Amino acid sequence: MNNRQLFQTYLAPTSPSPVALDIVSATGNYLYTRDGKKYLDLIGGISVCNIGHRHPKVIEAIKKQCDEYLHVMVYGELIQSPQIKYAHLLAKHLPENLNCTYFTNSGAEATDGALKLARRVTGRTEIICCNNAYHGNTLGALSVMGNEYWLNAFRPLLPDVWHYNYNSQELINAISDKTACVIIETIQAEAGVICPDLKWIKSLREKCTTTGTLLILDEIQCGFGRTGKLFGFENYDIVPDIVLLGKALGGGMPLGAFVSSFENMKLLSTNPVLGHITTFGGHPVSCAAGLAGMTALLEENLIESVNEKEQLFHKLLIHPAIKTVRSKGLLIAIELTNEEQVLNVLNKCLENGLFSDWFLFAPHCIRIAPPLTITKEEIEYACNQLIGFM
């Protein structure tokens, strides 16, 4: 069997028509395939590779950690320096109340952990979330996903979960002293890059505070510089009670986290003891990679040029087929009229060495979320190509 046949036979499929490029290497802003082709990566592994593929500092940290130890014990029992150093670095860059990190294996697990924490802190069950929200695919995270098509086959889900439109007054009105938490993406990604209205998100914060409801902001896709700030919520002058991290958090390795105050987090260690546990969460190699990745992101000032690059995309993406370009930093949705147009452009991208994608709840939009290291020349090249395919 060749690789394609092995892929089709032995690997559980997620869709009838995967892209199925046969990757042999990935470096910086490019993917390379077995048939000798090179692709400019316009989606960064879906907002993972913010500092580019295989950043040298990340590779060095992974190799060093491999020489010291891999898994030694389940999460939370032994002192492992990559975990504590990374948790410390995160605390230094997050607001004071977000000073304690629980590392997980993935974003969805961070979502589940945060929902459990909110119930434990408040003693309440009600959860408010958004239509067209994506927080992961475990049953807990799926319960707060906001799209009937994608979740209906998996019911029954968590009870006492209520969905409202993002940016709606109805959502704020629904919050009461019975609500454990409101969970939203700081910027709705899979909905096709929908930003919060400043007044709405501030008033959401206020209502949560007055009702003793925890505000959970999901920064899994929009964190780590993608929006032009280290964390997306810094754009809106509010601070959540729990923040969810993932994707770029691991520098290319699997890692998620939910972060809150030490006071909140310590509740997971009593009554019951081991209130949230994981074998591999915060794996030392993932934490070493993430720590090196975040250090590189900051030291190399990669966030500084994000807004300028965003503007360049806007300047160049002018075409009658484009209805609008929505963005926050380098999280960009190019809205066309329908899904067929998008698939047509994406196919031409693949034929011509560009790698892009659509959005789960907005298939009529092209996803642009490249490594933040993408150069101006690469943006010009990509936009000229994209325009040519429309």
Ligand code: PLP
């Ligand atoms: N939250 C958001 C906003 C995401 O975009 C994703 C993944 O795409 C997740 C949560 C889930 O993360 P993971 O796929 O690591 O479980």
